[in-house]
Structure formats: C-alpha cells, structure tokens
Amino acid sequence: MMKALITLIFLLAVLPCARAQQTGLIANTDGRKTISLDGQWQTILDPYETGYYDYRYQPSAEGYFKDAKPKDKSDLIEYDFDTSEPLNVPGDWNTQRETLLFYEGTIWYKKSFDYQRKGNTRLFVYFGAANYLADVYLNGEKLGRHEGGFTPFNFEVTNLVRDKANSLIVKVDNKRRRDAVPTLNTDWWNYGGLTRQVKLVETPATFVQDYFIQLQKGSRDRVAGWVRLNGDRPSQRVTVLIPEAGISRTVATDANGYAEINFNADLTLWSPNNPKLYDVVVEAETDRVQDQIGFRSIEARGTEILLNGRPVFLRGVCIHEEAPFRGGRAFSREDAVTLLGWAKELGCNFVRLAHYPHNEFMVREAEKLGIMVWSEIPVYWTIQWENPATLENAQNQLSEMIARDRNRAAVIIWS
Structure with missing residues (x-):
C-alpha cells in the first residue's frame, strides 16, 4: 500500500507539467466574467x-x-x-x-x-x-x-x-x-x-488560458510553474503577483503564448492546522485573472508522508458525490460544505473523493477547511486496459482532472 501511495504522490509532482500543453480547458472560470446557463x-x-x-x-x-x-x-x-x-x-x-x-x-x-x-x-x-x-x-x-x-x-x-x-x-x-x-x-x-454548472465564459481576444503556480518540487521557499496565453497576441509580458507576500514577477511569453516562472518566496505554507490561501493575480497585457492559491510541499520518505517537511498521519474517509439531504448527485457549494463539515466533525484531515473527480466546489472548500484530498478518475474494476481507446480515454480523464485542480494545495494524491 505504501509503495502505491508513494507512486501516486510522485504523480502529483510530474503530471501537471507533463500535461501542460495538452488541454484546451479554461482554468479558473470563477475568476472570469461568466453568464450562467443553469x-x-x-x-x-x-x-x-x-x-x-x-x-x-x-x-x-x-x-x-x-x-x-x-x-x-x-x-x-x-x-x-x-x-x-x-x-x-x-x-x-x-x-x-x-x-x-x-x-x-x-x-x-x-x-x-x-x-x-x-x-x-x-x-x-x-x-x-x-x-x-x-x-x-x-x-x-x-x-x-x-x-x-x-x-x-x-x-x-x-x-x-x-x-x-x-x-x-x-x-x-x-x-x-x-x-x-x-x-x-x-x-x-x-x-x-x-x-x-453550465456557463458562458467571456475572455479578451488574447487571454490567460491556464497557469500552474506552486512550490518547486523539493522546495518550501521557491515558486515554480508556467503560464499560457491563447489568442492572436501570444507574445506578451505577463506578471504574477502575490500582493500579501510583496511578490511581483514579470516574464515574457514565447510565440506559443507560454512562459515558465521561477522565483523565491517567503510564504506561510498551507496545512490542515493553518489552511492559508493567498490571492494570486496573473496579469497579461490583455487579460487579468485572480485566484486563491495555497502553497505546500508533499513527499514520501520511507514509510512516512511529509507535509511541508514534517510527518503527517492521514485520518480520513471516502466520500461519494451524493447530495446529503435531497438525494441525487451533489453539485453545489452548500453540498460540499455539508459533506466536508461532517468529515471535519469526525476528526478527518483527509478525504478520498471516491471514485471519480468530484465537482470543483468540493476541492476548493476542502482547501479552505484544511482537508487534504485524494482525487481520482473512475478506473474502477475490470477496465479494458488492453484496449488502446480505453487507455487513451482514461489518460484524457486524468489530464482533465489535473488541469482543473492543478493549483489546489489540498490535493496531495492523484490516481
């Protein structure tokens, strides 16, 4: 079990960067101008x-x-x-x-x-x-x-x-x-x-489509990642700001609208005891997106899981995406607050969102409550791995799950 867990934590570090160029998903739609079609x-x-x-x-x-x-x-x-x-x-x-x-x-x-x-x-x-x-x-x-x-x-x-x-x-x-x-x-x-939710999302002609802003692997005081623009003006100056920490770093995107970021940062790290989130702004010449992001390190060493360099014991439960009172599929912030609140009352610092990616409210509310998350795709029983189309489908679902939540400090395991 521990060997499998180490493998899953390793995925956390390598997959976000490996998949950076392979999805057209717009990151953080709640930070954009939207029109609900609900x-x-x-x-x-x-x-x-x-x-x-x-x-x-x-x-x-x-x-x-x-x-x-x-x-x-x-x-x-x-x-x-x-x-x-x-x-x-x-x-x-x-x-x-x-x-x-x-x-x-x-x-x-x-x-x-x-x-x-x-x-x-x-x-x-x-x-x-x-x-x-x-x-x-x-x-x-x-x-x-x-x-x-x-x-x-x-x-x-x-x-x-x-x-x-x-x-x-x-x-x-x-x-x-x-x-x-x-x-x-x-x-x-x-x-x-x-x-x-279904919504219309408005963007400028060239916009900040996606970004990954987290601690560099193996570091607790250096931020690394990337930003990507989409549009007919891909080459721009893009500034990453963390106002509370006094951070402002500017990079230039290339002809594909892509730029890597890397800078030192003195940050209060996210943990279950102190789920600190920072307002982070990604500002291009033609667009501006704001997000709330926590920063933490996660790694396995021998039989221990280390959060911010210190051993952490995962006390958790599995949660299905079931509405707590009305029945049916859960989908709202209120559903998430109720389900995660019950886990918190049980003394949990960790939840496994079984057995598929839950709605975005679940991950963001877990982050606010200081609950670590195991996020997984539904590769559940008797999957036809010998079928190339099935494997490609699973890989795409994994990529889409990570694309949505790659900046969420609460997620410590992808699987």
Missing part, C-alpha cells in the same frame, strides 16, 4: 436515438440538434423542444422524475439564450460535467463531443453565437459500456445528465 432546460427522451441516427443507423443530418420547426403539416418533424418537459441543470435526471430513476440512454437538452456580442471579446460555453457521453451543438452546428462523466470541458462559440434566440443543444448518453471508463460494474449510481 436553470430549466427543455428535454427530449430518446431511448432509440432516433434523434441522432437515421433508419440505417447512420448519423442523420437532420437530427434533433437542428431544433427544426415544421413548415407545414406534411413536414416530417416529430419533435418539439418547446413543448417538452424540462429538467433542472445542474442536476441528474434520475432523481428529478420517478420514471427516469433507472433510465440509461440518451436525453437531449436544449437551452435558449440571447447574447449581445462585444468587440475584442471571445465567448466559450463551459460544462462542469455531463455524464457520460456528450455531443454539443449551437444553432445547428456541432461544437464537439466529450467523453467522461466527471471532468469539465469547453468549446469556443465566438463565431456561432447570435444576438437573439441561440439554441444550445446537448445530447447526453449515460449508457454503460464495457470499453468505457468506468466500465459496466461500479459501486455507485449511474446518474445521467448535465450534472454540474
């Missing part, structure tokens, strides 16, 4: 997937994603989102309707919205999670597909969005598959749907 979405149940495939089981060019209306009585359009039943987002479909408790298959979601386009501004649609397979469309055009039920993803919609009556449609399919991650059998309920 609330009621119109839905259509599609167990036979006739809204996606034609009668020869080929993808149809006239599927439900077109959101079409019949021009006359002979027009063969036999669906209508506007008169369909709604479901709440975020939320699983299983606990919102009794008839959907055991449903596994496809449900189509539609959200209509208006948006006033702005100059020098890009627009993305961001999903906290959709379980399990999501095909996303805006105004009849496919944005892309995402596989994996517990990690975030986003698509740019700058050139597709309209001022009025935008139609955002998502086909969500939670059917279990032998070659999927997770596979057919698990020990948790297979909640389907848009289970976490």
